Amino acid sequence: MSALGNNALVAVIGAGAMGAGIAQVAAQAGHPVKLYDNRPGAAAEAVAGIDRQLGRLVEKGKLQPAARESIRARLQPVEAIEALADARLVIEAIVENLEVKQGLFLQLEALCADNCILASNTSSLSITSLAAGLKRPQQVIGMHFFNPAPLMALVEIVSGLATDPALAVSLYETAKAWGKLPVHTRSTPGFIVNRVARPFYAESLRLLQEGAADCATLDALLREAGGFRMGAFELTDLIGHDVNYAVTCSVFNAFYGDFRFQPSLVQKELVDAGRLGRKSGQGFYCYGEGAESPQPTQLQSHESVDSCVIEGDLGIVQGLAERLRGAGIAVSERAGRGLIQVGDAVIALSDGRLASQRAREDGLRNLVLIDLALDYRTASRIAITWSADTTPVARDQAVALLQRAGLAVSAVADLPGLVVLRTVAMLANEAADAVLHGVGSAADIDLAMCAGVNYPRGPLAWAQQLGAGYTLRVLEHLERSYGESRYRPSLWLRRKNAQGATLDE
Structure with a gap:
């Protein structure tokens, strides 16, 4: 036809x-x-x-x-x-x-x-x-x-x-x-976009509720590291909290209370207070005359670093190594577990575990975790956290190295998956479940999220770049940390990883 x-x-x-x-x-x-x-x-x-x-x-x-x-x-x-x-x-x-x-x-x-x-x-x-x-x-x-x-x-x-x-x-x-x-x-409830997009809002709302960082910092990380056009708080202020909260409640109820779609008490409080965002003059941010835009927090280091050691394959973080070399840092390489050693500090991409948990389990002292970035060669900001035994000197050495690469460094509390990584993993997980349930093809879901809500990359394409195994591991660590079904990995993602298949097949 x-x-x-x-x-x-x-x-x-x-x-x-x-x-x-x-x-x-x-x-x-x-x-x-x-x-x-x-x-x-x-x-x-x-x-x-x-x-x-x-x-x-x-x-x-x-x-x-x-x-x-x-x-x-x-x-x-x-x-x-x-x-x-x-x-x-x-x-x-x-x-x-x-x-x-x-x-x-x-x-x-x-x-x-x-x-x-x-x-x-x-x-x-x-x-x-x-x-x-x-x-x-x-x-x-x-x-x-x-x-x-x-x-x-x-x-x-x-x-x-x-x-x-x-x-x-x-x-x-x-x-x-x-x-x-x-x-x-x-x-099906939410079709593609309104279903798959729920974690974009939900994870930032949860991070705020758990004291990870303030709104401006979390938004800046999603924009400047994740490549999203807007952070979750500025976007929900634009949409209107009454509208966004109602859609979340609708999807949650339609799925018989599945906690993957659980509405946020933080957002409910805004709705109850009539703080609906831009249209009411106040939401997470104030929009009245003369209101100042809050700025993201940023760490500063006075340590001096001019060299680092890359241990093993950095995978998706390889762009950071290129950036460090371009900034005049002397980079040497040796076998290892995909880490960057600078001074006393050990830097690694988060895998969904708490920094203190990973430091203990993997025997890593002075561990500093960095967040995911859309492209480490061009990102302008990165989130970090560190284990409880990381010394102030080691932390500042890690910050100094990242600053030498031209990155603004924002600290977040030691929470599983940091900000961009857990958001992307959860978006990919919901997209995977949508494929599993026949809501749409992997290609159509990625297209819908890019064309419908301007995501910088389709969730499944992003998970493919991370690796199905790595994405699955992040979700499993989130699930273990929280003990909630909200973070359960999709069977489709597990199956693809077991088959060794790409996520577009």
Whole structure:
């Protein structure tokens, strides 16, 4: 089944920001579009807003004036739902309420032709439930755009239990024709993105609750070491804590209280206090007039170091060795366990154990653990922690070496997996479970997380770079440290490691 032709009428119900954005996407792709909202005048106002957006594109030279006129001519606001009777595809973007959406679909099924596709832009409701009770449930599908729809590339094509597979193929091809990056997924709680993304917020919230570091430091580490565009606290402030907390609760409840998705008491307290983030003027950060942005904490060392010894294969940390050489550090090599020796200090990448536990178990004195970085050659900040027996001199020698490499060094409490490593491991673990449960393919899940929420690398691709065995070991250490099912490694990840297979197979 191929993409819908440009002559196919697309109807969009709901003239809010999302509905208007979807209408703009369809019209820019060449379709005639009817936009309807049950609030009088709302559709016309939205079309005028779209025209202003197009005008700004013309001013910037990104759109020709004639193209703007053509797009505007294809957009028709309507004041009665009956005007949508001739639509080939209807996309609803109304209030996120199951009963309201079900009522709308019953009305549309009676109004539109038998071959009309009924699509929902829901981000969390079950497509199977939306289709229940309809005479033609095979015509119901999810088409989940991300906000703002004209700019965000990802579209999740969500199949319910009764959805015609050919319909999913057709809308997949249609989304591609619209210039989007579609992925197939099943109607399970959170689909791909809202499910797999939960650990990104959850791990930072937990680290804050456990006193690892302050918000500004944890956010800076995710940005400047992990390569994420925003840290979890600034991102939830932007999304709105009422929205983010509600999605977490929805996924948690939908999975019958699985503690992998447990909501945070820290975030609940913000919601209870009305501190919803940017829209209320305060969340984790303050946004009032004159409010100052807090700065991340940073260690300083006055030790002087000009040489270090690399013991064995550093694996993913090899980029740091290159960086040290480039900074004029004399680097010598010898056999060993993947460590860096500088002065009295021993530096190692975290493996998910507490620094003090690893020092004792592995017989390492003055152990300093460093966090994961997206690319050690270009990262601007790194997190460290150290064992209880590490001397201040040894710690400062490790800090001095990292500073010589041009890294800002932020200390975090001795907690398992530090910041970036545990976040990435948990994202990969949830992605692995999503593959195991048939929610999406490994490739589609990685694409969804990059295109939908701007992750610097797909979680499974990142785990592949770390190594399936290393990722699994980090998760096992987290699980042992906390004694919680929240950190249980996915069977899919265990199986891939046992098979010696790559995570994209």
